[in-house]
Amino acid sequence: xxxxxxxxxxxxxxxxxxxxxxxxxxxxxxxxxxxxxxxxxxxxxxxxxxxxxxxxxxxxxxxxxxxxxxxxxxxxxxxxxxxxxxxxxxxxxxxxxxxxxxxxxxxxxxxxxxxxxxxxxxxxxxxxxxxxxxxxxxxxxxxxxxxx
Amino acid sequence: xxxxxxxxxxxxxxxxxxxxxxxxxxxxxxxxxxxxxxxxxxxxxxxxxxxxxxxxxxxxxxxxxxxxxxxxxxxxxxxxxxxxxxxxxxxxxxxxxxxxxxxxxxxxxxxxxxxxxxxxxxxxxxxxxxxxxxxxxxxxxxxxxxxxxxxxxxxxxxxxxxxxxxxxxxxxxxxxxxxxxxxxxxxxxxxxxxxxxxxxxxxxxxxxxxxxxxxxxxxxxxxxxxxxxxxxxxxxx
Numbered sequence: 001x002x003x004x005x006x007x008x009x010x011x012x013x014x015x016x017x018x019x020x021x022x023x024x025x026x027x028x029x030x031x032x033x034x035x036x037x038x039x040x041x042x043x044x045x046x047x048x049x050x051x052x053x054x055x056x057x058x059x060x061x062x063x064x065x066x067x068x069x070x071x072x073x074x075x076x077x078x079x080x081x082x083x084x085x086x087x088x089x090x091x092x093x094x095x096x097x098x099x100x101x102x103x104x105x106x107x108x109x110x111x112x113x114x115x116x117x118x119x120x121x122x123x124x125x126x127x128x129x130x131x132x133x134x135x136x137x138x139x140x141x142x143x144x145x146x147x148x
Numbered sequence: 149x150x151x152x153x154x155x156x157x158x159x160x161x162x163x164x165x166x167x168x169x170x171x172x173x174x175x176x177x178x179x180x181x182x183x184x185x186x187x188x189x190x191x192x193x194x195x196x197x198x199x200x201x202x203x204x205x206x207x208x209x210x211x212x213x214x215x216x217x218x219x220x221x222x223x224x225x226x227x228x229x230x231x232x233x234x235x236x237x238x239x240x241x242x243x244x245x246x247x248x249x250x251x252x253x254x255x256x257x258x259x260x261x262x263x264x265x266x267x268x269x270x271x272x273x274x275x276x277x278x279x280x281x282x283x284x285x286x287x288x289x290x291x292x293x294x295x296x297x298x299x300x301x302x303x304x305x306x307x308x309x310x311x312x313x314x315x316x317x318x319x320x321x322x323x324x325x326x327x328x329x330x331x332x333x334x335x336x337x338x339x340x341x342x343x344x345x346x347x348x349x350x351x352x353x354x355x356x357x358x359x360x361x362x363x364x365x366x367x368x369x370x371x372x373x374x375x376x377x378x379x380x381x382x383x384x385x
Contacts, residue, residue, distance in 0.1 A: 030153040030328070037160025040184075105156045105328055113164040 009079025012086030019090030020063025027056025027101025034105035038112040059097035062136040069143040078148035092135035100128040156328040215264035242268035
């Protein structure tokens with residue numbers, strides 16, 4: 001039983017990094033494709049589109065930081081907390097990166113037609129980023145209180 | 149990548165089309181549209197091609213009878229694997245059935261006896277309520293009473309605007325929740341087809357074409373009345 005709990009602890013330790021990376025892959029791919037499409041249809045503003053399309057990459061960075069903050073000896077005492085915090089924060093990063101990719105794709109799509117709304121169209125993506133930051137910050141706070 | 153985001157690149161490469169009736173030309177040429185649509189999955193591209201073949205007037209065979217057209221339409225729809233496109237095509241053909249019924253009645257025809265004159269679920273109801281202005285379908289199709297009134301007044305341009313507007317709005321309602329997926333591509337292409345159709349309408353061209361047809365018809369009449377006048381003159385060769 002202890003081995004299983006320890007295994008879960010290791011899974012929780014790597015979850016924020018792995019799930020954050022998966023989310024960033026999906027989000028950047030969606031937004032990146034939208035950016036490429038927009039470049040096909042427009043004659044300027046390419047840098048802006050690419051810049052927006054990499055917004056979902058922040059989640060993997062948050063995941064890496066959470067993983068390091070959780071890193072410690074994985075014992076039957078610490079493993080449940082590592083599993084809970086790691087998995088849930090990882091899931092939050094995964095979903096936020098995927099959805100942020102969609103929000104960025106929509107922003108690129110909209111600002112291609114109306115360049116004057118470029119800044120405003122990024123607001124939904126920024127709000128999604130805010131939620132990812134919540135998950136990140138409170139994972140760090142809780143990591144400080146893990147026993148063992 | 150999530151299934152619903154597969155066509156992010158394709159959709160972002162398509163220019164915004166704007167409102168239907170304000171358009172002066174299609175947002176991109178047919179050649180460019182077809183180039184962009186090459187990014188579609190082959191099966192989905194096939195579905196879209198079938199749907200457009202069924203809906204575009206230019207691709208219809210004019211000498212086909214109504215029952216033949218209905219059978220053909222059913223065959224094509226059965227071959228469309230995507231349920232979203234199947235629904236859209238069915239709705240458009242049902243709408244055309246309603247307009248066909250209005251036109252038949254306007255010509256003074258009585259209710260058809262054979263069900264194969266039209267397509268879809270409303271055929272029987274139209275036959276039953278033939279003498280009601282909107283066939284009792286004004287709830288399902290709020291634009292139908294207005295279409296009937298315009299047809300009765302002979303306001304063909306207004307009627308065309310009303311019908312295209314109804315289709316445009318229907319596509320708008322069906323586009324909810326579809327942003328970067330195949331369904332969004334389908335809606336864009338069907339709207340492109342509508343803009344292409346609307347922007348090619350030209351009153352001057354229509355009048356010129358009408359005059360040509362009248363001249364052709366009158367030439368035929370002259371030829372039958374004065375055969376010698378119609379014979380080629382040697383000095384004209």
